[in-house]
Amino acid sequence: MAMFKKVLVANRGEIALRVISACREMGIGTVAVYSEADRNSLHVRFADEAVCIGPPRSAESYLNVPAVISAAEICDVDAIHPGYGLLSENANFAEVCRASNIKFIGPRPEVTRMMGEKSTARQTMKAAKVPILPGSDGVIASVDEALTWAKSVGYPVILKAVAGGGGRGMRICRSATDLPDLYNQASTEALNAFGNGDLYMEKFIERPRHIEFQVLADEHGNVMSLGERECSIQRRHQKLIEEAPSLQVSPELRARLGGVIERSLREIGYWNAGTIEFLMDEDGEIYFIEMNTRIQVEHPVTEAITGIDLVKAQLRIAAGEHLSAIVPERPRINGHAIECRINAEHPEKFTPSAGKITAFNLPGGNGIRVDTAQYAEGIVPPYYDSMIAKVICHGKDREEAMNKMQRALDQFVVEGIHTTIPLQQKIFADPDFRRGDFDTKFMERFFEKEAEHKRTEAEG
Amino acid sequence: MAMFKKVLVANRGEIALRVISACREMGIGTVAVYSEADRNSLHVRFADEAVCIGPPRSAESYLNVPAVISAAEICDVDAIHPGYGLLSENANFAEVCRASNIKFIGPRPEVTRMMGEKSTARQTMKAAKVPILPGSDGVIASVDEALTWAKSVGYPVILKAVAGGGGRGMRICRSATDLPDLYNQASTEALNAFGNGDLYMEKFIERPRHIEFQVLADEHGNVMSLGERECSIQRRHQKLIEEAPSLQVSPELRARLGGVIERSLREIGYWNAGTIEFLMDEDGEIYFIEMNTRIQVEHPVTEAITGIDLVKAQLRIAAGEHLSAIVPERPRINGHAIECRINAEHPEKFTPSAGKITAFNLPGGNGIRVDTAQYAEGIVPPYYDSMIAKVICHGKDREEAMNKMQRALDQFVVEGIHTTIPLQQKIFADPDFRRGDFDTKFMERFFEKEAEHKRTEAEG
């Protein structure tokens, strides 16, 4: 199959520009789509063609399947790249593309759908021998059964209401002695709250790390794991900082888990770039949580340390190329890379900060990559995701990458709106972060320390 | 010797910011110096301290040795990094630094002086077995002697007046038959023009390529060649585009010449980063022309393909570190890198274009590095070098690097002043350039083609 002549990019912001840039470098024509709020966006300016598909609200523009497909048809494109978010994991959209004879750059809709349902994905991965978070796999009938499950899962465990939500009917249990009481409390609470006292059990991880594996898979059954990223620095499940490699993943674990993932995705018939997300417990045990069947925000850290262009790889895979032509040999890991997501948010209150950017200076120089679609005098519209830029630093080791990031953040000037830069500057000065001593609860502790610090200062 | 605590950067623009960034990443304090015209420059903003050293004219500020030294003294710095140009190859300045107990980041003044005098440098390199441009090495007494020299040098040769200049008393000679007449013409012309008919002879290279080797050398006698860059795309001896590696340098030549250079610099007692410039003739023979004893504008292309930070290496060498700690093993060449120097000049008339930058969008994304000290609403003052930015693209091969550069140039928006971007966009679309079929005369032919093209269009 020949390479595409023209690709529509069904996204906005930095990822739209990222895909447009990759296409341009490959000689592929590009079509941008945009809402009325994005008329002056750089993805519109730098695409070969651009089509307005609706009013500002995403539901009426970027998520409007008929509008996107019509734009693709009137511009006569061969393929659609969905970026991340928006329509990227929408199996219906992928089906409409197929019906319209437009190549969707992603896996088959059936695979997207399977991986989109958490329990199906879990069962699929379990069957393929990928380690999943141990648990009761269903309703527990009695205290005795709970004790048996807990013994096999290993303490601590967490009891959750099947009908639950919001922490009600939920108990963390650290020993067999405590279990009967906690079981009864949780069941009663659940019954009162939801009219259903059924509970199930999962292994409880006190301080999980978020580790994810990047893969590339072609349409001919070839899969390659490109190693992991660690994304434990999160605020309310929103990643703030990502890095690769993870300090917690040994070459043996990387190779072993990579092998398991490669086999499982081959069985599923997966193709495209993809990410398998895991939690790692305090003992270094790792458990599957979900799979993302698209390019990921933090893909550049993997690009930095492997030298592989993941977006170009997506395009080549979708055009039918063999993985062996795209990645001739398993890449060595070269140095260490860290990414900061720069969001248009107040750095302490996290309120979104839309508006006009009055001053904008991007950091540059050795080992700094910036992915952004913003510019001086540009507008951050209030309708979409608050991320306005990604800064990626690549150094010979983690220490150098962190020092580069500090330097880059100091030189990243954004005025007119608030950004998370001051927060990230503080994180990079935090001794625990610098040592690599963190997990997904890091930000909670960080904010507590900050508050404590402020109280002390106020008193002093 | 411990690492410096504080370094003064005796330069301006992108290279000042480059050095400041390297220092920051190493935990070294920085002092910027600036003229009154540069008060709002980024090197002033991003240094820890900044000292105004004089009025706009370079001679009264950046080239004012007492002012720079006084600034270093009042700020109590350990060392001065001179960047390129300005005081970087001024042996007197290096001597004043030494006398003032401030470490000059560069070689000993004696070595700077030796390499600064062309004939001494030539003799030194010749003695160290570095190939130099063959020639008579002095005045030719007669036609017969000229014939003898020409035979040993090999045709074509060029006769030049010892007292000459501006092409007078100069003749290119392609065969022994023509030589006697040309010799007499040149001698007569020289006598009439300069009152001195003495001639000397050099090998004439019709279409030389500019090839230069990057080296690092420590203060303990260790030297390492980091391979070559090709800088043949020049306009009036001003480099416009540089790349590494050169298509013309085989691994064998790279290793052999690297070895010769390493030996010769060890003999000289050279330390610091440095660049040995050569001309390469049509047969691939290579001849020394001069050495630069400082960091070079185009150093980032070598950084891209070797992964070595040359400015950090300079700092570590000057602090007394061993090369083996800085570059543990000879680096492999990784892919291909190209740099464009973006000048504030009219892209056809080459008149300098100072003024206020009204819009500024830097290209970013995978494999793009930008070194600049400019920003939207910044001012390009009329007093200094016209270079406002460098764009460096790194790809897996030359084709990808060129495609990246085209994409990056398309996304590099500068308004309010003229830049060379439109010229470089045309060069990257030129079939000869893309094939690698060029030499230092390329730009002459390119402008002729452009003029021809315009004539044809006007007629058509």
Added chain:
Amino acid sequence: MERMDLQELRELVEFLKENGIAEFELEREDQHVKLKFESAFPAAIAAAPVLHAHAMTAPVSAAAVPAAAAAASPDAPAEEALHQVKSPIVGTYYESSAPGSPAFIKVGDTVEVGQTVCIVEAMKLMNEIESDVAGEVVRIIAKSGQPVEYGQPLFAVRAK
């Protein structure tokens, strides 16, 4: 405007713009000038997209209507009074229901609100587009068979 004629005003405006002045007011016994610029001088980067080729004919965007027009000529209100019927969807514009059939409307026709004025084909569906205004059709902007984007003007109508 004897004291400050247009030429002088032009220079003043030019000067204020160069110096990034957003608001200016000058009052004297015989004269009062007050000026306020649009929030952004059309940011150069943002404004540029219109420079490069697009699949679509550029919709009448903010930048395209020079503020000068409004400011300069109170005696030429022609264009402003017209209502534009815009495409509510992306697709291909057709003037008639089938090849060879007469166009739904032509210049000089009177249209009512809700009257079908054209077809926009999207995803193989023929969507009848209705007028959102009543009045006289003054100009047909789109050409039959032409791709149109969301919000692209199709007709100019002098509203009644």
Added chain:
Amino acid sequence: MERMDLQELRELVEFLKENGIAEFELEREDQHVKLKFESAFPAAIAAAPVLHAHAMTAPVSAAAVPAAAAAASPDAPAEEALHQVKSPIVGTYYESSAPGSPAFIKVGDTVEVGQTVCIVEAMKLMNEIESDVAGEVVRIIAKSGQPVEYGQPLFAVRAK
């Protein structure tokens, strides 16, 4: 524009910009001027250096002299009329020729053009700095032993 022609306005704006003034209003019986710069001016990136610590005491730069002074008080022209004697070189400022010796000048003294007013040491050399103005010393700005940069104000003199 007889009172305030463009040239005058130009100078005013230049002055306001240099001093980082965002808004300006002047009202007199016969005249009223009001000016507001675009938010971004003076360019935020450029203006910021004063925010971070420098070795030098910030020379009287733009930002330091509050424009308010000029704008607010036509009857307090104090600051403007003063001439600043600035350091012509980078170095260390000394008020006297040797420790313990009396200062070359003190507040209230009258200085002549060419009179030695202080020493700036640079590269171990004691450079005598001469006044470039004649008048009364109103304020001594620098402190003995303090490093000074090129153009840094040392004294304020009311010129005669």
